Amino acid sequence: MTVIEDLxxxxxxxxxxxxxxRREGWMRRLPLLPALIYTIVVTQxxxxxxxxxxxxxxxxxxxxxxxxxxxxxxxxxxxxPSFRGALVRSVVMTASAVIGAMILGxxxxxxxxxxxxxxxxxxxxxxTPFLVMPxxxxxxxxxxxxxxxxxxxxxxxxxxxxxxVAWLSTHALGSVIVVMIWQWTPFMTLIxxxxxxxQPAETLEAAKVDGAGALATFRELTLxxxxxxxxxxxxxxxxxxxxxFDAVRLMTNGGPGTSTTNLPFFLYQEVxxxxxxxxxxxxGVVTVFLTIIVATFxxxxxxxxxxxxxxx
Amino acid sequence: MTAVTARPSxxxxxxxxxxxxxxxxxxxRVGWAILAWAAAIIFFxxxxxxxxxxxxxxxxxxxxxxKFIFTPTLSEFRLAITGMGPFLAHSIxxxxxxxxxxxxxxxxAAYALSVRPVKHWRDGLFFFxxxxxxxxxxxxxxxxxxxxxxxLLDSVxxxxxxxxxxxxxxxxxxxxxxxxxxxxxxxxxxRLDGAGRIREMGSxxxxxxxxxxxxxxxxxxxxxxxxxxxxxxxxxxxxxxxPMFLISSVPQEGxxxxxxxxxxxxxxxxxIIVGWIAQRSLVRGLSMGAIK
Numbered sequence: 357m358t359v360i361e362d363l364x365x366x367x368x369x370x371x372x373x374x375x376x377x378r379r380e381g382w383m384r385r386l387p388l389l390p391a392l393i394y395t396i397v398v399t400q401x402x403x404x405x406x407x408x409x410x411x412x413x414x415x416x417x418x419x420x421x422x423x424x425x426x427x428x429x430x431x432x433x434x435x436x437p438s439f440r441g442a443l444v445r446s447v448v449m450t451a452s453a454v455i456g457a458m459i460l461g462x463x464x465x466x467x468x469x470x471x472x473x474x475x476x477x478x479x480x481x482x483x484t485p486f487l488v489m490p491x492x493x494x495x496x497x498x499x500x501x502x503x504x505x506x507x508x509x510x511x512x513x514x515x516x517x518x519x520x521v522a523w524l525s526t527h528a529l530g531s532v533i534v535v536m537i538w539q540w541t542p543f544m545t546l547i548x549x550x551x552x553x554x555q556p557a558e559t560l561e562a563a564k565v566d567g568a569g570a571l572a573t574f575r576e577l578t579l580x581x582x583x584x585x586x587x588x589x590x591x592x593x594x595x596x597x598x599x600x601f602d603a604v605r606l607m608t609n610g611g612p613g614t615s616t617t618n619l620p621f622f623l624y625q626e627v628x629x630x631x632x633x634x635x636x637x638x639x640g641v642v643t644v645f646l647t648i649i650v651a652t653f654x655x656x657x658x659x660x661x662x663x664x665x666x667x668x
Numbered sequence: 669m670t671a672v673t674a675r676p677s678x679x680x681x682x683x684x685x686x687x688x689x690x691x692x693x694x695x696x697r698v699g700w701a702i703l704a705w706a707a708a709i710i711f712f713x714x715x716x717x718x719x720x721x722x723x724x725x726x727x728x729x730x731x732x733x734x735k736f737i738f739t740p741t742l743s744e745f746r747l748a749i750t751g752m753g754p755f756l757a758h759s760i761x762x763x764x765x766x767x768x769x770x771x772x773x774x775x776x777a778a779y780a781l782s783v784r785p786v787k788h789w790r791d792g793l794f795f796f797x798x799x800x801x802x803x804x805x806x807x808x809x810x811x812x813x814x815x816x817x818x819x820l821l822d823s824v825x826x827x828x829x830x831x832x833x834x835x836x837x838x839x840x841x842x843x844x845x846x847x848x849x850x851x852x853x854x855x856x857x858x859r860l861d862g863a864g865r866i867r868e869m870g871s872x873x874x875x876x877x878x879x880x881x882x883x884x885x886x887x888x889x890x891x892x893x894x895x896x897x898x899x900x901x902x903x904x905x906x907x908x909x910x911p912m913f914l915i916s917s918v919p920q921e922g923x924x925x926x927x928x929x930x931x932x933x934x935x936x937x938x939x940i941i942v943g944w945i946a947q948r949s950l951v952r953g954l955s956m957g958a959i960k
Contacts, residue, residue: 395833398832489894496714511734547959623805628901637810647806
């Protein structure tokens with residue numbers, strides 16, 4: 357049975373959390389400390405330093421080092437149309453890729469849920485895009501697949517009246533999103549498939565006996581059952597996809613113009629091309645604040661998704 | 669998985685009712701299989717094309733229409749391998765090093781969040797997951813400066829440190845979910861025998877969760893092996909990993925497709941195989957232990 361785990365207390369038999377002695381309390385904390393301290397040092401300190409630099413003027417290529425400039429970096433960030441553009445594109449790319457991958461993921465999971473000849477092999481083929489190194493996938497899509505002169509896609513689409521389309525210059529954003537969907541559909545498929553396979557067979561039987569059609573059964577029974585799985589897939593998919601960098605850097609390099617520049621690529625450019633550490637830091641702080649707003653909701657959703665079994 | 673095999677086919681009764689119904693049933697099944705296979709092949713085509721192109725001579729790779737029949741050659745593989753050595757070494761050290769470190773940190777932490785939980789174990793769990801939501805890209809400039817001052821820039825050690833932090837939350841959540849499945853009676857029996865925490869861990873918990881640890885390690889390997897953003901920003905030559913080798917295999921001019929595909933195939937195949945092997949535990953790892 358595939359079930360989302362509840363956050364109920366651990367299987368403790370002899371010990372009671374209540375009335376723990378001080379010594380026992382530290383004995384319990386001790387194994388947690390290395391991981392906790394490690395994570396705080398490695399993941400939180402860079403953000404504190406980011407906050408510091410966001411108030412400094414600091415360029416790689418100018419001698420003299422950093423000096424305090426107050427809020428001027430923030431002023432630049434908020435008046436910079438390319439930051440706003442990157443922000444909007446990040447949202448658009450993440451949302452459309454997550455939704456697209458989820459729709460395809462549900463469809464593929466439904467296909468794979470029924471027995472057919474070679475199901476295991478078909479499943480293996482479907483999950484492979486997720487395993488291909490994203491840098492390799494981006495480069496293979498960029499030229500062998502999408503090249504206007506000899507790309508495979510144009511060849512395969514020939515019967516549909518497509519002739520030597522230069523996908524990456526005319527449909528850059530769409531192409532990047534398609535590649536993101538292609539890589540993340542397997543992830544969604546696996547999660548939804550786990551949900552489908554945890555559906556009690558008796559419920560489906562009962563619906564059948566009651567004369568419910570396949571479509572009605574799916575809409576009325578299966579979809580509500582899948583809801584927590586879909587939520588989990590959307591949540592985790594967004595966490596990863598909002599950081600997508602490889603596909604942008606290697607397929608379009610943010611272009612043409614800035615038409616595919618998302619936040620990660622924008623920040624990469626600020627540091628590597630504009631040498632502007634202070635500006636990038638301020639943009640980073642704004643990004644982190646926006647993320648915290650979204651993450652607060654996401655964490656609440658996470659808690660709910662992980663507890664739904666308990667609630668039943 | 670088991671639920672599927674256990675579910676009796678609801679249509680067996682109607683199949684026997686009439687020959688016409690049987691035919692419809694049969695064609696429905698074949699149609700289903702064709703549809704599913706078509707979807708699988710469409711998804712697999714880019715990967716297949718990468719592998720096919722890798723076996724082409726460069727002159728056969730850039731043609732219109734694309735060539736499907738050609739004399740396969742290993743020459744591009746040979747070329748790709750020659751420059752790959754240092755990148756491959758860095759990738760292997762960074763991946764394995766970080767995975768070992770992740771397990772060393774995650775196993776005790778997962779224990780403290782499940783078997784003998786600390787008071788605020790829920791907060792602990794959510795702290796770890798929340799670090800995955802903070803976009804590391806936002807701190808990349810300062811991270812560069814920190815690494816520079818710590819003399820860690822362009823070093824494999826730095827990659828190990830960062831990949832460990834990247835995979836640690838996932839591993840803690842996943843290992844915790846395996847530890848929760850250790851039967852309480854076994855733990856109690858061990859405690860009645862006077863086993864301390866170390867013996868409890870060594871002789872009861874670890875043997876039981878070892879398959880789970882393996883699949884956790886495989887997931888960590890996949891993410892560390894494929895990582896590019898940190899590598900491209902923080903390494904140049906002394907620690908450059910395989911994804912960066914791929915970028916270097918795309919020249920500014922000239923024919924390069926077969927060469928690129930050969931390099932991409934070599935770089936991807938280890939993780940594809942690991943993922944195929946770990947298929948069953950992939951869902952659990954990717955859902956951070958939420959789905960069993």
